[in-house]
Amino acid sequence: MTLEDNLQWLYSLNAHGIKLGLDTTRELLSRLGDPHLSFRPIHVAGSDGKGSVCAMIHSILVEAGIEVGLYTSPHILRFNERIVVGRREVSDDEILSLLGTCRPIAEEMAKEGRQLTFFEVTTAMAFKYFADRGVEYAVLETGMGGRLDATNVVVPDVTVITPIGLEHRQHLGETIEAVSREKAGIIKKDVPVVYNCSAEAEKAISERAREIDAPLYPIGKEYRLLSMDRYGVTIEYKERKYRVSIPGSFQAANATTAMRAIEVLRDPRVDDATIRRGLRSCHWPCRMELVREDPVTVVDVTHTAMGATFLAQDFPYIYGKGNILVIGMLGDKDINGVASLLGPVFRKVIATEADTDRALAADTVAKAFMLYCNDVVVEEKVGDAMALAYAHLRPNEAVLVTGSLYTAGDALKWMGEKIRF
Numbered sequence: 001m002t003l004e005d006n007l008q009w010l011y012s013l014n015a016h017g018i019k020l021g022l023d024t025t026r027e028l029l030s031r032l033g034d035p036h037l038s039f040r041p042i043h044v045a046g047s048d049g050k051g052s053v054c055a056m057i058h059s060i061l062v063e064a065g066i067e068v069g070l071y072t073s074p075h076i077l078r079f080n081e082r083i084v085v086g087r088r089e090v091s092d093d094e095i096l097s098l099l100g101t102c103r104p105i106a107e108e109m110a111k112e113g114r115q116l117t118f119f120e121v122t123t124a125m126a127f128k129y130f131a132d133r134g135v136e137y138a139v140l141e142t143g144m145g146g147r148l149d150a151t152n153v154v155v156p157d158v159t160v161i162t163p164i165g166l167e168h169r170q171h172l173g174e175t176i177e178a179v180s181r182e183k184a185g186i187i188k189k190d191v192p193v194v195y196n197c198s199a200e201a202e203k204a205i206s207e208r209a210r211e212i213d214a215p216l217y218p219i220g221k222e223y224r225l226l227s228m229d230r231y232g233v234t235i236e237y238k239e240r241k242y243r244v245s246i247p248g249s250f251q252a253a254n255a256t257t258a259m260r261a262i263e264v265l266r267d268p269r270v271d272d273a274t275i276r277r278g279l280r281s282c283h284w285p286c287r288m289e290l291v292r293e294d295p296v297t298v299v300d301v302t303h304t305a306m307g308a309t310f311l312a313q314d315f316p317y318i319y320g321k322g323n324i325l326v327i328g329m330l331g332d333k334d335i336n337g338v339a340s341l342l343g344p345v346f347r348k349v350i351a352t353e354a355d356t357d358r359a360l361a362a363d364t365v366a367k368a369f370m371l372y373c374n375d376v377v378v379e380e381k382v383g384d385a386m387a388l389a390y391a392h393l394r395p396n397e398a399v400l401v402t403g404s405l406y407t408a409g410d411a412l413k414w415m416g417e418k419i420r421f
Helices: 003-016 023-031 050-063 092-111 118-133 176-186 199-211 250-265 272-281 305-319 335-345 362-370 382-392 405-415
Strands: 040-045 068-071 083-085 137-141 158-161 193-195 216-218 223-229 232-237 240-244 289-293 296-299 324-327 348-351 376-378 399-402
Touching: 003 092, 003 118, 023 092, 023 118, 040 050, 040 176, 050 068, 050 137, 050 158, 050 250, 050 272, 068 118, 083 118, 092 118, 118 137, 158 176, 158 250, 176 199, 193 199, 193 250, 199 216, 223 250, 223 305, 232 250, 240 250, 240 272, 250 272, 250 305, 289 405, 296 305, 296 405, 305 335, 305 399, 324 335, 324 382, 324 405, 335 362, 348 362, 348 382, 362 376, 382 399, 382 405, 399 405
Parallel strands: 040 137, 040 158, 068 137, 158 193, 193 216, 296 399, 324 348, 324 399, 348 376
Antiparallel strands: 068 083, 223 232, 232 240, 289 296
């Protein structure tokens, strides 16, 4: 069967929804020879910044000359983005080979009444790929939550938890403390925990860590943001300056979290020069990413009130007042919270909806933003919204696309842009 046929089968597993639990993942991995036992995991959970932290840790280890894998989700344009070794995505042929191994086992398990989900099979594929490639470390981003996430079959060298907000309430709980308990479920006995969280989230994390004797390493206040521009930030950490090639003030805390995790890892091959190279060469797509200089076009994936708080501060700081926002969000996100923060910052808002059945209707997005911006219009297709934004752009203004990975992906496709690592 072709790659397209196999990927269609894999995507069809989404019809089984989200299934929290580890038993079927463990069984699939067992039948694959337990590939997750062949590498040293670094496990990262959180609501905001976890992808950036994963990318930074991965980049630092790559710069140290270490064979290291990176597993993140979801992808923006291509499935291949989810599984990376070094600076290279898994190839189409390699995906086809992995599916050729994993699919028959998954189908056999389904006949036995043990139906696997898309994320469970994809996670097993990543672990099998890392084992086949002989990676030493694998940086793993949780999908949703932590405690019952398919990635939580590993026992990592370091656990990392980034800021936690309200998300996936139907699965994780209605309070920050409840969500934090689920995220803290990735903490393992005697495994150090690096974290950057609010006091409410920290309570749940510290309680879990004490229960199982996991040492805690908060990032503390040993860092500060020195400068910020459209290409990245300069920070100070322990009285040393570092340049981070991902824009946004939030990246100061993310970079500090990544450096703290590297310190706790204590790999003698990583020194300060390696950390500098890793932060400078790190690229994480669609995080306030300048994808076009003319007209100035920035693509982002902010979809929480916490993320929108930073974006509302950072975007006008870098690009000035005015500007046009193209935004499409998913139905389970906090549209009112995001609208209240971003609406007042932009001269014009174009509400749209990404090409997914999870998208919030463009009209609904527009209604939320009309409370906070005087010029809000609806353009249902993301490509049409982009064209309209360019048509109404004034001199020295920028276009920001945000709201979800799906919206970002549709915008990149319309522009003909590609993802790079």
